[in-house]
Every structure is written in C-alpha cells, then in structure tokens.
Amino acid sequence: xxxxxxxxxxxxxxxxxxxxxxxxxxxxxxxxxxxxxxxxxxxxxxxxxxxxxxxxxxxxxxxxxxxxxxxxxxxxxxxxxxxxxxxxxxxxxxxxxxxxxxxxxxxxxxxxxxxxxxxxxxxxxxxxxxxxxxxxxxxxxxxxxxxxxxxxxxxxxxxxxxxxxxxxxxxxxxxxxxxxxxxxxxxxxxxxxxxxxxxxxxxxxxxxxxxxxxxxxxxxxxxxxxxxx
Amino acid sequence: xxxxxxxxxxxxxxxxxxxxxxxxxxxxxxxxxxxxxxxxxxxxxxxxxxxxxxxxxxxxxxxxxxxxxxxxxxxxxxxxxxxxxxxxxxxxxxxxxxxxxxxxxxxxxxxxxxxxxxxxxxxxxxxxxxxxxxxxxxxxxxxxxxxxxxxxxxxxxxxxxxxxxxxxxxxxxxxxxxxxxxxxxxxxxxxxxxxxxxxxxxxxxxxxxxxxxxxxxxxxxxxxxxxxx
DNA sequence: AATATTTTTGATCGATCGTTCAATCAATAA
DNA sequence: TTATTGATTGAACGATCGATCAAAAATATT
Numbered sequence: 001x002x003x004x005x006x007x008x009x010x011x012x013x014x015x016x017x018x019x020x021x022x023x024x025x026x027x028x029x030x031x032x033x034x035x036x037x038x039x040x041x042x043x044x045x046x047x048x049x050x051x052x053x054x055x056x057x058x059x060x061x062x063x064x065x066x067x068x069x070x071x072x073x074x075x076x077x078x079x080x081x082x083x084x085x086x087x088x089x090x091x092x093x094x095x096x097x098x099x100x101x102x103x104x105x106x107x108x109x110x111x112x113x114x115x116x117x118x119x120x121x122x123x124x125x126x127x128x129x130x131x132x133x134x135x136x137x138x139x140x141x142x143x144x145x146x147x148x149x150x151x152x153x154x155x156x157x158x159x160x161x162x163x164x165x166x167x168x169x170x171x172x173x174x175x176x177x178x179x180x181x182x183x184x185x186x187x188x189x190x191x192x193x194x195x196x197x198x199x200x201x202x203x204x205x206x207x208x209x210x211x212x213x214x215x216x217x218x219x220x221x222x223x224x225x226x227x228x229x
Numbered sequence: 230x231x232x233x234x235x236x237x238x239x240x241x242x243x244x245x246x247x248x249x250x251x252x253x254x255x256x257x258x259x260x261x262x263x264x265x266x267x268x269x270x271x272x273x274x275x276x277x278x279x280x281x282x283x284x285x286x287x288x289x290x291x292x293x294x295x296x297x298x299x300x301x302x303x304x305x306x307x308x309x310x311x312x313x314x315x316x317x318x319x320x321x322x323x324x325x326x327x328x329x330x331x332x333x334x335x336x337x338x339x340x341x342x343x344x345x346x347x348x349x350x351x352x353x354x355x356x357x358x359x360x361x362x363x364x365x366x367x368x369x370x371x372x373x374x375x376x377x378x379x380x381x382x383x384x385x386x387x388x389x390x391x392x393x394x395x396x397x398x399x400x401x402x403x404x405x406x407x408x409x410x411x412x413x414x415x416x417x418x419x420x421x422x423x424x425x426x427x428x429x430x431x432x433x434x435x436x437x438x439x440x441x442x443x444x445x446x447x448x449x450x451x452x453x454x455x456x457x458x
Numbered sequence: 459a460a461t462a463t464t465t466t467t468g469a470t471c472g473a474t475c476g477t478t479c480a481a482t483c484a485a486t487a488a
Numbered sequence: 489t490t491a492t493t494g495a496t497t498g499a500a501c502g503a504t505c506g507a508t509c510a511a512a513a514a515t516a517t518t
C-alpha cells in the first residue's frame with residue numbers, strides 16, 4: 001500500500017460509533033454509490049468520477065477519504081463483510097447444538113446460504129451480493145486478497161463442519177460439495193436478469209423466500225446424496 | 230453497430246474453410262491473445278494495446294479486423310460458442326434415445342456439463358471457459374446479448390428436456406435446478422485458484438477427470454432429490 | 459505487366475482515466 | 489479571539505484509453 005488516504009486514521013477515531021452508521025455522511029455516500037457502480041460495472045468499468053458524481057461529492061474527496069480506487073473498493077468489503085461472516089459463524093454454532101445429523105446438515109447448509117441470499121432483501125446493501133459475486137469470480141481478486149482475508153477463515157470452518165456431519169466422505173467430496181454450493185449461490189446473487197428471462201418468470205431471484213427454499217433444497221440434496229456412489 | 234470492421238465481409242469470403250482454423254494468421258493470433266487477456270482481466274480491464282502487443286501485431290490492425298473492442302470480444306464467442314452448443318445438442322439427442330428415466334436424467338446433466346468442463350483440457354481454448362464464466366456473471370452482458378443470442382436456445386432445450394424427465398416437478402423447480410447447475414459449473418470454470426487453495430489441493434479444477442466426476446455426481450443428486458419435498 | 463483490392467503499419471486524435479496539489483471552508487482547541 | 493486541525497473544493501497533472509487516418513506493403517485480379 002503506497003497511499004492510505006484517511007481511512008486508517010479515521011477508522012481509529014470513529015470507534016466511538018456503534019457500527020459506523022452515523023459516520024461522516026460524505027464518506028458513507030461515497031461507499032454507497034461505489035457499491036452500486038462497482039457491482040454493475042465492475043472495478044475497471046466504474047470510474048471514480050462516476051462514483052463521485054453519483055455520491056454528489058467532488059472528485060478529489062474520494063481519493064482523500066480512501067487513498068485510491070482500490071482503497072475505496074476494499075472499504076466496501078470492510079464495511080459489509082463482517083456482518084455476513086458473523087451471521088455465518090452464529091449459524092454454525094446453532095448447527096453445532098443440533099444433535100440429529102440430518103437436521104444438523106440442513107442447518108449447516110442454511111448457515112452458509114441464508115446470510116447471503118437475504119442480502120437482496122436489505123435495502124441498504126442490496127447490491128453487495130452482486131459485488132461479492134463479481135469479486136469471487138474475478139481472477140484478479142487473487143491479487144487483492146479480499147476474499148482470502150475476509151472469507152476464507154469462515155469458509156474453512158464450514159468445510160470442517162461438513163466433514164464432521166459427513167464423516168464417511170473424502171476430503172475431495174466435501175470440498176467439491178462446498179464449491180458447488182458457493183458457485184450456485186454466487187450465480188444467484190450476481191444474476192442480473194438471465195434467470196428470470198430463461199424461466200419466463202418462474203424463477204425470481206428478487207423473491208428471497210422462494211429463492212431460498214429452492215436453492216437450499218437443491219444444494220442440501222446435492223450434499224446429502226452426491227459424490228458417494 | 231456503427232463500425233463493422235472487416236469481420237462480416239471476411240467471414241463471408243472465408244466460408245470455404247472448414248472451421249476457421251487455417252484462417253488469416255494475424256486475425257487468429259489477435260483472437261487468441263484477446264481470449265486470454267479478456268479472461269484474465271475482463272472486458273474493461275484488458276486494453277486493445279495489450280492484446281495487440283501479446284498478438285505481436287500493430288495496434289491499428291485490431292480495429293481494422295474487428296471494428297471495435299466489442300467487435301473483437303464478440304468474435305471470440307462467435308468462434309468458440311458454436312462448438313459448445315453443438316456438443317450439447319448432440320448430448321441431448323443421445324439422452325433422448327435412452328429410455329430408462331434414471332439414466333436419461335444422468336445423460337441430460339452430463340450433456341450440459343461435460344462440453345464445458347472439458348474446455349480446460351483443450352489447449353487452444355483453455356481460457357474460453359473462464360471468459361464465458363465472466364460473461365455469464367457480468368450484469369453488462371445483458372446489453373451485449375451474447376449469452377442470450379448464442380446460449381439461450383440450447384438452454385431452453387435443456388430445461389424442456391428436464392421437464393420431460395421429471396414430469397412431477399413444477400416449472401420453478403425445474404428452472405432453479407437448471408440455474409444451480411449453471412452456477413456451479415460457471416464457478417468451477419472461472420475459478421483461478423481459490424478452490425485448490427481452500428481445499429488444500431484436495432480439489433483441482435485442472436483435473437477434468439476428477440472434477441467432472443464430482444460435479445456431475447453432486448448436481449445429479451441435486452436435480453434428482455432436490456426441490457420436491 | 460499493370461491495375462485493383464486487401465492487409466499492414468506508424469502516427470495521432472480527442473476523451474477519459476486515477477491521482478495530486480494548493481487553496482478554501484468548517485469545526486474545535488487554545 | 490486566534491490557532492490548529494480536518495474536510496472540502498476546483499483545477500490540473502501525466503498516462504492511457506479506444507478509435508481513426510493516410511501511406512506503405514502485400515496480395516489478387518485483369
């Protein structure tokens with residue numbers, strides 16, 4: 001990192017705030033606008049000028065607060081990711097308390113999927129799902145390391161949990177099952193209209209209720225009955 | 230389309246060639262270089278200058294042959310997609326000939342997945358899978374319409390085939406099952422290292438043999454046992 | 459051989475990119 | 489009040505972008 005902007009210092013000084021909600025309005029507006037534009041146009045496709053325009057702040061203010069374009073990009077994930085990770089960990093704990101192996105597997109799968117699938121429902125971070133989907137499926141994300149740093153730990157926890165619930169599966173089977181779940185989930189989160197188009201409206205990713213029911217059911221069946229015969 | 234370049238005319242005149250293999254070397258080198266760079270950096274991330282440099286042709290030659298950056302992008306899909314679509318259609322025909330419903334469903338699933346999963350094995354179009362994965366998960370692809378024009382027809386054929394093999398499923402169930410398959414497949418095709426990293430080497434997407442076995446098994450289980458209880 | 463056509467080349471266009479800087483405004487501390 | 493710090497603003501930097509042009513080279517046609 002060559003330029004840190006004001007992100008680190010201001011983060012230390014704003015720690016009196018509960019969850020960064022009432023933080024500096026300009027900063028928040030920039031992040032909010034960037035979240036939408038990065039999700040729709042990608043990291044390279046969205047320009048700082050577009051973001052500044054959408055946030056109604058002068059161009060230079062973006063570099064001032066976040067140091068660089070990648071600093072802004074990273075700040076979005078640092079704002080949104082902890083909530084997702086925390087919900088997943090909580091879900092894993094709830095699954096641990098369940099003794100029946102069938103129900104326990106179901107709770108593990110739901111703990112992985114639901115915190116993400118319900119993102120579309122939340123007004124303020126509706127596009128973070130699409131942004132995260134982009135980052136997961138972007139080869140350049142390996143350099144940035146955002147996914148690795150923020151999501152790999154909880155991912156390994158899920159894989160370990162699956163190993164415990166399905167002790168007769170090989171390492172490869174467990175991991176492939178996990179990746180199938182991630183792939184299906186990311187596909188749904190990042191979709192921008194092809195699903196509803198191809199299904200003639202039968203599938204609507206905006207309908208979290210229906211989407212969650214179907215996806216969980218399908219992926220639970222995959223994990224339960226796949227790979228082992 | 231404002232600029233057509235030379236793509237349309239040359240395509241009409243080169244129709245004496247079997248499959249565009251021995252076509253103009255410069256044109257082919259540009260497409261080949263563009264395929265790699267678009268896959269790694271995305272449409273906006275890769276520049277025409279990078280592509281021309283990698284193809285060892287002058288910058289202006291790219292615009293001459295393909296008219297525009299998007300023209301070049303589209304030319305890649307027009308070169309690679311027909312082969313995939315044809316293989317899928319053939320696989321569907323083979324499935325149609327199978328009378329046992331269990332085996333038939335398996336053939337349908339394999340017809341969808343294998344033509345794509347084996348892409349990594351083919352030297353010349355090894356990165357097309359990653360490029361296609363990018364296009365599928367890019368919201369801007371709706372404007373380009375490449376997926377819609379080239380892949381939607383065969384996609385609908387698959388959905389119809391699944392409807393026939395699973396007559397007791399609702400429209401939504403069939404379509405969600407299809408999207409789960411697409412999502413998992415695209416995730417594997419576009420992965421650039423996270424799968425092997427998270428699994429500590431237990432999963433290797435480069436190993437088509439093992440990858441296909443696991444993915445087909447998992448997704449077949451999802452389609453067979455998912456959604457209906 | 460002479461002509462016409464297609465392909466290649468180097469140079470350059472205007473536009474936009476991310477970033478930087480000095481000046482100004484706002485808020486707080488002295 | 490004055491001094492100090494942080495936040496904001498407008499302007500500009502060099503670099504790179506996609507696209508275009510006229511001239512040269514290569515190829516095809518007559």
